[in-house]
Amino acid sequence: MSEAEEFMQVARAARDAATALAPLPRAPKDHALRAVADALVAAADEIVEANAGDVERAREAGTPAGMIDRLRLDRERVEKIASAVREVADLPDPVGEVVRGSTLPNGLELRQVRVPLGVVGIIYEGRPNVTVDAAVLCLKSGNAVLLRGSSSAYASNTALVRVMREALAGTEVPADAVRLVPGRDRDSVKHLLRARGLVDVLIPRGGAGLINSVVEESTVPVIETGVGNCHVYVDADADLDMALTILMNAKTQRPSVCNAAETLLVHAAVADEFLPRALAALAGAGVTVHGDERTRAYSADVVPAGEDDYTQEYVSLDIAAAVVDSLDEAVAHIRKYGSAHTDAIVTRSQPAARRFTATVDSAAVAVNASTRFTDGGEFGFGAEIGISTQKLHARGPMGLPELTSTKWIYTGDGHIRQ
Structure with a gap:
């Protein structure tokens, strides 16, 4: 036969x-x-x-x-x-x-x-x-x-x-x-x-x-x-201790899965305070950061990021990073480079959270929570057949x-x- x-x-x-x-x-x-x-x-x-x-x-x-x-x-x-x-x-x-x-x-x-x-x-x-x-x-x-x-x-x-x-x-x-x-x-x-x-x-x-x-x-x-090019955006009004905890969980808790964070975006207003802490914590966890020129100004260990780095699903201890001047710029970055899987904002501002969730066109959007929660088991589904990033019939876990x-x-x- x-x-x-x-x-x-x-x-x-x-x-x-x-x-x-x-x-x-x-x-x-x-x-x-x-x-x-x-x-x-x-x-x-x-x-x-x-x-x-x-x-x-x-x-x-x-x-x-x-x-x-x-x-x-x-x-x-x-x-x-x-x-x-x-x-x-x-x-x-x-x-x-x-x-x-x-x-x-x-x-x-x-x-x-x-x-x-x-x-x-x-x-x-x-x-x-x-x-x-x-x-x-x-x-x-x-x-x-x-x-x-x-x-x-x-x-x-x-x-x-x-x-x-x-x-x-x-x-x-x-x-x-x-x-x-x-x-x-x-x-x-x-x-x-x-x-x-x-x-x-x-x-x-x-x-x-x-x-x-x-x-x-x-x-x-x-x-x-879809693949998981997931973002964590640290807003100008973020609790930076919370942001660091969320970032490290999203990137390092299990980097080989599709809901792990692959890109960090930081508002310029908090970059001076947040990025030195974040880059040190990521380095301490063995994460290689691929950053834009503004991110590289905070650490000599940051690898220059090319256009392809922002489209990557690394599934490894790597992350792309960039400094943005506004929430709208962060959203534009996500819409340009993201995979419509999961994207997170860390902020104490309800208007910022509402704007982010309304304008980020992804299957799952997290507010003050790790991207790692986009999962059928975590959502109470028992298990999942996959995470759909399309818009017909099914979307998300x-x-x-x-x-x-x-x-x-x-x-x-x-x-x-x-």
Whole structure:
């Protein structure tokens, strides 16, 4: 059997599984998710062993440390993944929720209700936790899922999917609702991109290259997730102690993730007081600052920043920095260079906060809080399928409701249109 034929077989099985899964009520889906969580914990040693091979191969290939951190699993991380699965099981089921409804003047009862999308394809890089997050969110929302992770995590993903499918085999949820896309080469991705009619939507998660490629080449509708060039803007009226704490958390708490801060903008009115402290703290944490001429005046350790530095998602201990003369200049910088992911303002001024939140065109905007909170788990979604930076259907962290569509149901009593 060719790889293309094998993919079609897997996709058709997923389509059948989606049909069987869609009408299931909450209880059997929650039971299946808890079975998956228990199975992951029971198989943790086996999963970690498979992951260790992926990590070693990544090191031999010269993969950057930040990407290896995303790839790595240990028992604690596997248990956290399982805990997140249980949290999803505890969340309300969005399927069947009435979005709106009314009784029309002619007596027809009209309802708009949430329904599953169908078969969801996920294309992602590096992080094997996405394999589980994506699968359980799709299952809870009544969808089947086709998973295409990166070849760097192939052994990890294979182990995780096998454990989940074995757990589902003892439940009412069809095991074929969770499948890996066959193959490891570029052609296997192309099969998924061209599966219009079998796959209802694609969600890419990864770097700009992956996302752009999927958006440009897919014949299947795409929900575009974006890279995280996130900003922290320290306003003229900021509490500078708070600003320093937020900056350090946003940049250094976990620099390899998409909601880590990649650019620092400081109002000129507080630059003399704030930047020496901030630059010293960043240097002490091992962060390399790529700054404009005004920032470099405060420290000889600041590396000159080029135009490209302000567009970077570093996912490392690097940050771009610039001094701005106004809030509006900060917003203009963010709109020019940002990725519409998450941007934060630190200020004691309510008018400044309102203007920033109204004019920054991003999926999430933080006021006096770290960018690191833009996350499905932190928002109470249990987990997330990705963070959408587009403006259609879903924007920001995508939880269960974002994995549904709607249908209109109207009920009459022999009504006919005159």
